[in-house]
Amino acid sequence: MAADVDKIIPEDKNASLGEDEHLDKSQSGERLASGKSKRSRIIGAMSTLLMFIIVPLLAFGYKYYQDSQLLTRHEVALKALGAEGLFLFSSLDTDHDLYLSPEEFKPIAEKLTGISPPADFEEEVTHDPNGETLTLEAKMQPLQLYTMTKSKDGFLGVTHSSLSGLRSWQSPAVPSTSFSASQFRAFLPPKNKGEVGDTWWVVQSELNIFTGYLPNNRYHPPAPRGKEVLIHSLLSMFHPRPFIKSRFAPQGTVACIRAASDFYLDIVFRIHAEFQLNDVPDFPFWFTPGQFTGNIVLSRDSSHDSECGHGVALWSH
Template sequence: MAGPGAAPPRLALALAALAALAAVKYYRDAEAARQQELALKSLGSEGLFLFSSLDTNNDLYLSPEEFKPIAEKLTGVAPISEFEEEETSDTSGETLSIVAKFQPLVMETMTKSKDGFLGISHVALSGLRNWTAPAAPMSMLLARQFKAFLPPKNKLDLGDPWWIIPSELNIFTGYLSNNRFYPPPPKGKEIIIHRLLSMFHPRPFVKTRFAPQGAVACIQAISTFYYTIAFRIHAEFQLNEPPHFPFWFSPAQFTGYIILSKDSSHVREFKLFVPNSRSLNVDMEWLYGASESSNMEVDIGYLPQMELESTGPSIPSVIHDENGNVIDSRDPSGEPIHFVFEEITWQQEIPWEEAAQKLEVAMYPFKKVSYLPFTQAFERAKAEKKLVHSILLWGALDDQSC
């Protein structure tokens, strides 16, 4: 029997368990610090920086999945993912031809240009300066690959947004690492977005480091057999490779629309672009050292053109006659067969501006409230007999302060 001054058995056990947990944590932290120190001695700061950019789970070991970017870089061969393999296995469907149009960033619009990029090495900006044309000026894609843009069954109302790529960031996760060079392998619906953005540059990240992250869409128009889907994508690019330090290029947004049959067998039109109506539309960040905590330089600039557009409707890759026999894609004179497509009669539709505003609110919930210029705010307040809440900002609230 315990004496009057002894702690109750349960409390003693709890204290012992806490002490054991603290000891385990101390040991693990000490071991992690020791391993980090050994890695630094073996690789040096720049080598460890590169290793850490691949070691996504920070366990100081590279799994085959983590090593994949290096393997692809050395061999020049990228394995096809299971989802993409499934999508491309049926090559008898229709194909869509897409062209990329790109005008490089106007360097003079960067704030650092005002002092002649004083103190900024040419190496840091090499990836930006060398990016003068799209990586793939034209690409052929299967129409069915665009089924990722189709709405879920519970989102069939005009202007009702859904997430193609949902955000994985929240107040607990914080933001993603700056210390990365190669995008993680895209999965599921990310694949078509990654494929499209790869036409601009070989290293697109379909999930941005910071919120708002992801891709959102809504129905703009409905016909018997077709949808017009408006979409908005937040993605960014890594312009540098080792031994240089990371350089992040983050357009304000990618937006656009697709006219797609409800069974995804046919694409009538597709367009994706970075809006260029503002004086600044790209955020740029680059590191100056070999660690996550290294100094980071930040700037903004103007990108005149970055867009993808279909050259016409998707067309059959294999043509059959009325008996099911494969026929030549050219007529007897050798000219390509011209397809005639029926005109689409839209039964319901909303203006593009309304659809874009719905997507904007989905990305930025604070925009459920109207933010007006100073003079317009007072006119609205007077008309609605409401008070004015004034906010002074340096820059914009949305789109990377662009």
């Protein structure tokens, strides 16, 4: 029996030693795994930190490279063209990259060849006879001739007939008229413009330093097309001969989103246009306000009025 006990004791000792070795190996494995996890986290944090440092440095370096290249091109252009030549070049270089794209070169090509491509007008909107309408009223204060000259003797060197159109223009040509709500779609922004503060051309200017000015000896405006139709209709309420595109710069109509909601837009606009007050056989007499400014509140699809009324306001300065 004692022998049996002696045999059992060594077996228990061996079993105990095996368990201790197993525990040591397990704890060692856990320490190794924990160490690897910490190293992975440190490496990940360092990589993120390096990205935060390297990306701005690369962006700054690229911007510095672009600016230095632009400065070099500017110096080369100034040396090659001179100050006046560079000014002419810059008037066409609309994106200011000191390169002329085919679109930027187009005014020169049209001037040299005398051939202009057909204008790309939008199709006119078909008005829904059952759609919403609004009525606009035109009001004006006649021009006071005594405020238009410093001479006590009136307009010296100007014949009475030359001022006939100015003298007879005492009231709006059309005091009141109705418009379809869909007509004001002309003031809606293009698809890439929809945020407050965005601006865009309604009627784009066609003047630059190469095209020169439009002629003075004209009595009747050209037929409006596309978005010009609405502008022409609005200004025709004041006088029957509005010219949507003025002879001199600034020219055209621009608009800007002043406020916006999910359904409505508050749009402000500025028009540079002028009136021909005389008709044949009198000499032309132009009236050119500094600008026509106004605003309109309309739905995003221009199909209906806002809750506070479809508002349109237009005044000249």
